[in-house]
Amino acid sequence: MFERRVQESWGYGISVAEMLELPALAGIACVAGAEGLVRRIERLNVMEVPDIAPWVRERELLLTTGYPVRERPEALVELVRDLHERGAAGLAVKLGRYLDEVPPGALEEADRLGIPLLTLPAIGFDEVLTVVLSEVLDRQSALLARSEQLHQDLLQRIVAGQGLTDVAAHVSRLVRARILVTTADGRVLVETDASHGEEGVATVPVHGDGLERDATGRVRVEDLSYGFTDGDPARIVVPVVAGRHDHGRMIATAVDAPLSRTDEHALQRAATVVALSITKQRELAAVESKYEGDFLRDVVAGTAGDPAEVVARAGMLGWDLERPVVVLVAQHDDPTPHFRPDAGASPPQDRFISAWRSVVRAHDPTSAVVGLSSEVVAVLGVPTGFDGDAEEFVRPFVTRVTGDGGGGRRTFCTGLSRLCHDVADLPAAYEQARSAVRVGRWLHGPGALVEFDSLGIHRLLSLVSDPAELAEFVEDTLGSLVSDEPDKVELRQTLQALLDHNLNVAETARQMLFHYNTLRYRITKLERMIGPFTTDPHLRLNVAVALQALTLRSVDERVSGKASLSTTHNKPVR
Structure with a gap:
């Protein structure tokens, strides 16, 4: 629809209806297409040739005496249609000299398309041009002056040390609208409302703004179009961009005063300052995050000092480490996604850290949340009356991070300590959480949430302090079966299947689609390699543990890319 396309692009100018109200142009009448009086006029043109349509631009009012079509007045029907297709503001015809009346077909077509068809009294084109263009320029000047004043005012607030909330509140008061500033994926950074008095800051989410949100409160910005939307309520959406970096969206929703299309320009200027404020906050947060990360890295490595010193330094960062806590480690399942820095989005890991920080600190501001290399580490204070079920305690956080987009667009695993x-005990708790992530991903697949105490035998294996000793145990027990040669891998799979089916040969053969005699042959071969595991229960136990340890080693190698049984058990990520 033309009207929708025009609404999305309107900004400067005056409407045709406003032009008709100008005292200097009294006598101009709309004879057809009254539904299009809301169309905007930003420029005017005079018709001097019959094929003028290709030179007409959007939001242009075309004036004519009818001279170019004096011998074929019905050509006005086609002209009206062409003007509509090009998004023109309308057609004004001066009757009396070359045309006595507007052809009925042109009137009908103007009514059908909703494009104003005007008749001019005895008034010169130069006067129409002067009056309308002067009005347009005056309004544009006022708009630019207002936008520039807002821009300078907001910049002064940033220089004075005010933050994003203050900037958004000032914009809210100026346009008398509800203002939301979101991230690029829809997480709400600031939500203000002009109806909240002088401060203009909503202390709780005000929601009732007609915006689509998911269960976690994330605004579905992917469903919003930029520009002015004359709906119920009216809304303006502008991008918050700095250079090629997409910081998010600024959304203005009408509250107790109408939003005008001219407000869009002011909001675009304000969005530039909002981007500056977000950039400033992110740079400060980056410095703080580095200091916090360095400190927590020392804490989990056990090199941060004595407990009293650690508690004191944590208190300076706003962390409470004197209460019972659980350590959480979250890692993306795909740590090396394709990412183009020039695409304007934040790196996935940055968004991941930001999502965890916002979700956890909204629940408990005294919890520590930092990013260490390719993982997020959080030290969470447990609630009063905690019954030991850390998974149920943490699951709401995981759900919200997923909805916030920090992990929702890319799966991640979460591990919890005791x-x-x-x-x-924090260094040991950190290693427990990392083991839960590593083994939990192998046991349950992407997106797992695993407690350390639920790992079974893998929990014991991950606590072995000397990886070389465990590797030696595996090799002593399995011998040449530790090889990655295809035939050895097949034999290990057969051995594991036998153990899983309690040495039931018939059931194992059916599960592996083997002939019974084929499986008996493999069992004989396995016993020649590792001993009589079918008759020696102690050897069978050693074999079962060694297979699990070997699996754990393969998990470690996939995570770290190093041929070590455990490259991460005792070392924090640096």
Whole structure:
């Protein structure tokens, strides 16, 4: 629809209806197409040749005496149609000299298309041009002056040290609208409302703004179009961009005063300052995050000092480590996605860290949340009356991070430590959480949420302090079966299937689609390699543990890319 296309592009100018109200142009009448009086006029043109349509631009009012079509007045029907297709503001015809009346077909076509068809009194074109263009320029000047004043005012607020909330509140008061500033994926950074008085800051989410949100409160910005939308309520959406970096969206929704299309220009200028404020906050946060990351890295490595010193330094960062806590580690399942820095989005890991920080600190501002290399580490204070079910306690956080887009567009695994009552136990708790992530991904697949205590035998294996000793145990027990040669891998799979089916040969053969005699042959071959595991229960136990340890080693190697049984058990990520 033409009207929709025009609404999306309107900004400067005056409407045809406003032009008809100008005292200097009294006598101009709309004889058809009254539904199009809302069309905007930003420029005017005079018709001097019959084929003028290709030179007409959007939001242009065309004036004519009818001279170019004096011998074929019905050509006005086609002209009206062409003007509509090009998004013109309308057609004004001066009757009396070359045309006595507007052809009925042209009137009908103007009514059908909703494009104003005007008749001019005895008034010169130069006067129409002067009056209308002067009005348009005056309004544009006022608009630019208002936008520039807003821009300078907001810049002064940034220089004075005010933050994003203050900037958004000032914009809200100026346009008398509800203002939301979101990230590129729709997480709400600031939500203000002009109806909240002088401060203009909503203390709770005001939502009732007609915006589509998911269960976690994320605004579905992907469904919003930029520009002015004359709906119920009216809304303006502008991008918050700095250079090629997409910081998000600024959304203005009408509250108790109408939004005009001219407000869009002011909001575009304001969005530039909002981008500056977000950039400033991110740079400050980056410095703080580096300091926090360095400190927590020392804490989980056990090199941050004595417990009293650790608690004191944590308190300076706003962290409470004197209470019972659980350590959480979250890692993307695909740590090396394709990412183009020039595409304007933040790196996935940055968005991941930001999502965890916003979700956790909204629940408990005294919890520590930092990004260490390719993972997020959080030290979460447990609630009063905690029953030991850390998974149920943390699951709402995982759900919200997924909805926030920090992990929702890319799956991630989350590992939890045992309950930790002492700062000195944090290094061990961190290793427990990392083991839960690593093994949980192998046991349950992408997106797993796993507690360390639920790992079974893998929990014990991950606690072995000397990886070389565990590797030696595996090799002593399995011998040449540790090889990655295809035939050895097949034999290990057969051995594991036998153990899984409690050495039931018939059931194992059916599960592996083997002939019974084929499986008996393989069992004989396996016993020649590792011993009589079918009759020696102690050897069978050693073999079962060694197979699990070997699997754990393969998981470690996929994560780290190093041929070590455990490259991460005792070392924090640096």
